[in-house]
Amino acid sequence: MIYVLGMGPGDPMYRTQVATDLIAKADVLVGWPRMLSGFPDFHGETHVLDTDLDKLLSWLKANAQRNVVVLASGDPLVFGIGKRLAEQLPIEQRQIISGISAVQYLFARIGLDMNELYLTSSHGKQPDFDFIFQHDKVAMVTDREIGPFQIAQEILQRGLKRSLVIGENLSYANEQIHLLKPDQVKQQYDMNVVVILNERC
Incomplete structure (x- = not known):
């Protein structure tokens, strides 16, 4: 399953508990370097986001059977990456978890x-x-x-x-x-x- 998590406006105190729990159980964390740097104790695999979203989508589709968490700033569906992923990934392969937007x-x-x-x-x-x-x-x-x-x-x-x-x-x-x-x-x-x-x- 691919989880697209809203990470809130920035400070970890504004991250939801469900996001924290899903990150702890993840096999892979996907995100921009700034976001990934906030999880120095994560022992799973990390995948760095870049501007090539087509490449990311291909990678996510190939890894949908794993427990993958995509870190999104704010709320994923408020001018974030969530819209593109929701459009391109089958609903049975992804779940979007809202966060507090800026x-x-x-x-x-x-x-x-x-x-x-x-x-x-x-x-x-x-x-x-x-x-x-x-x-x-x-x-x-x-x-x-x-x-x-x-x-x-x-x-x-x-x-x-x-x-x-x-x-x-x-x-x-x-x-x-x-x-x-x-x-x-x-x-x-x-x-x-x-x-x-x-x-x-």
Whole structure:
């Protein structure tokens, strides 16, 4: 069986008990080097993820009879690897275990409900900002190309009134949460999630 485990926002304290139990029983751990480094006492086999997901899928299909755990950041189905694996692996060969996403974590930290939230990502694509700004409450999982500064510039270009909550290094010791107007947003932030709020909310 292939288990795709959501590892939470980062700090191991936010990992679910079911994820911890499945890792302890795994024959193979699959993940990015940063994630695998968090399990120095694991005595089974490890398989390092890279950007070639087709190769990973072939390997997983060939090893589906083993007890394989794929480590996914946050929640696997919130702009994570879970969608691709769910589409490509038969349901009888895989099980996806949800985790706490960085988006969920940030909303809890600022005490804001997620009702009627529009959730999107800038990973590997150009967001449709005209569509995004039609929503009063948006959470965006960012990447290095389109992050808080670029979002702020799009707001300023349109003359919109929005506030941004930038959650940086969420759940880690160096976590920072910023509530800013678009013209206050600086050019660089560490790993982050951005919440865009219409000021009439």
